[in-house]
Amino acid sequence: MTLINLAFKSIINRKASVLLTLFTIAISVMLLLSIERVRQEAKQSFSNTISGTDLIVGARTGDIQLLLSSVFRIGHANNGLSWQSYEYIKAQKGVAWTIPISLGDSHKGFSVLGSDDNYFRHYRYGSKQTLQFEHGRPYHNAQEVVIGSEVAKQLHYYLGQEIVVAHGMGNTSFHHHDDNPLVIVGILEPTGTPVDKTLHVPLKAIELMHGPKHSTQHIAGRKDSSEDHDHDHDHDHDHDHDHDHDHQSQNLENLNSQPGDLIGQPKQITAFLMGFESPFYTLQIRRNINIYKPEALSAIMPGVTLRELWGMLDIIEKILLLFSGVVVLISLLGMLTTLLSSLNQRRRELAILRSVGARPRHIFALMTSEAVLITALGCMLGVALFYSLIIIGKGVLQAQFGISITISMLSSYELLLLGVIMVSGTFIGAIPAIRAYFYSLNDGMSIKV
Incomplete structure (x- = not known):
């Protein structure tokens, strides 16, 4: 629990760069969930339009x-x-x-x-x-x-x-x-x-x-x-x-x-x-x-023709998902860049932690926890933005395209997407954590010209 508190305070201390990274992750999560929800609801709306007609x-x-x-x-x-x-x-x-x-x-x-x-x-x-x-x-x-x-x-x-x-x-x-x-x-x-x-x-x-x-x-x-x-x-x-x-x-x-x-x-x-x-x-x-x-x-036959329509649009769906996935990846790479760029500035901080008894694994866990916290907060903010966008855009989609969007809990697939983002964020955060792991006390305390 102390490690989590330390990671949270470290994030607060670097709030400017962290907020920018947080907002980037949130936007990418919102985009990914919105594309997925509209894609699924569009199929459902079209499929529900006619039933029992041969x-x-x-x-x-x-x-x-x-x-x-x-x-x-x-x-x-x-x-x-x-x-x-x-x-x-x-x-x-x-x-x-x-x-x-x-x-x-x-x-x-x-x-x-x-x-x-x-x-x-x-x-x-x-x-x-x-x-x-x-x-x-x-x-x-x-x-x-x-x-x-x-x-x-x-x-x-x-x-x-x-x-x-x-x-x-x-x-x-x-x-x-x-x-x-x-x-x-x-x-x-x-x-x-x-x-x-x-x-x-x-x-x-x-x-x-x-x-x-x-x-x-x-x-x-x-x-x-x-x-x-x-x-x-x-x-x-x-x-x-x-x-x-x-x-x-x-x-x-x-x-x-x-x-x-x-x-x-x-x-x-x-x-x-x-x-x-x-x-x-x-x-x-x-x-x-x-x-x-x-x-x-x-x-x-309506059912057969609908499947043909989705087959034609399949490539567009894949492009949209690929695009949103690339945006998520860019946001995570942005977090990596932020963590790496701040790592050199934190050598003295990490050395002080080592001097008061922190082991290399504690440093590794601290850096990884910071990445996990940033990713988790970004996902939560992204979900909030996603629901806000759905509430605002629901009427427009219904009026202009006939797509009825339901405001419901995240589906299992949408939760899986968030899980993939969390795991990716953890792996991204492990890169600067590994570098910090090998920093020695002398490296952090010595003055470099």
Whole structure:
């Protein structure tokens, strides 16, 4: 215990150089843990986005591009597939369910997805978890919209509120469908997937918004918005609490509307998801779709395509880990440089310790303990910085990349990385300790010119 106290006081005595070394180690530990956590959580987030879906079918394109555009809302599908082809494939033997998907619209940077009631019945995420409603219910007709939890949270939306979607993905909007405002009837529970950042509407609503007479055709059962309000069609700007309450009360009657036509007569869709009665049908129907003559289509298996994606990104993962490992090594070498440079200045100190009875092994243990203390303190500070960075960057990763980062205890692998750093720091500290071991009393006390 006396040796540890002596090592700690020695570190305090050289606080300027030690603090610089400590901070360097902490930054390298933070970087290494952050890269590892984001890498693991990215894989987990992508894997949890879709579950229980046997095939994803879309126009002929790359497998990864089809997966990213249809499920993760990353990129854009080059073409759509005809509704006739969808109906034909849907009617094949062994098909248990299908979920049509139509993309291409957005609302304040959030994707708008058109589908039918099968979306809420059969879509699965995580460990085959179903979509649950935090408030409200599924849409019943073409004037209603169901929003994800992140949409409601970031835009402060509520049930009964009217919104207007626009043509174009992301923040790029080409045309606002002001003539077909939609009423929010449901808010989904958080899923940690792109569903949270999506507005869900019936296919019929997509058809009405993009039909040739969309500028004059209004959804049945609605009054013209110009008759009710003489204001800007962007209904989703901030209101005071009283106005919100009144506006919500006026639209709550729409929440109890009777089920109507959700599909209409679409000409094409972006893609569709498929589930089969038995895994036996998966490969058979996938082969038939890929050689489908009336239209060039692609059918992918989500799990297989995800593994292909990770295989492509494997080299990037290795480069990132190598980069963070090099940063850790540089920080440890910096500690070695600091200890070696201070060693010559400490010869008299070490000689005095020898003169009062310290043996060479005590000197060795003292120098090694200092390295271990510096490395341990650097790791602890690095872990603290790591959690701070995760807390600060969690929202950005979720909003920009759809990666949900969980604030949890360090995993066994992350603890192993810290253990490797501690062992490396101990070995690095042993180098100046070995040199100090061989310093003699006369070497330390003699005056050199």
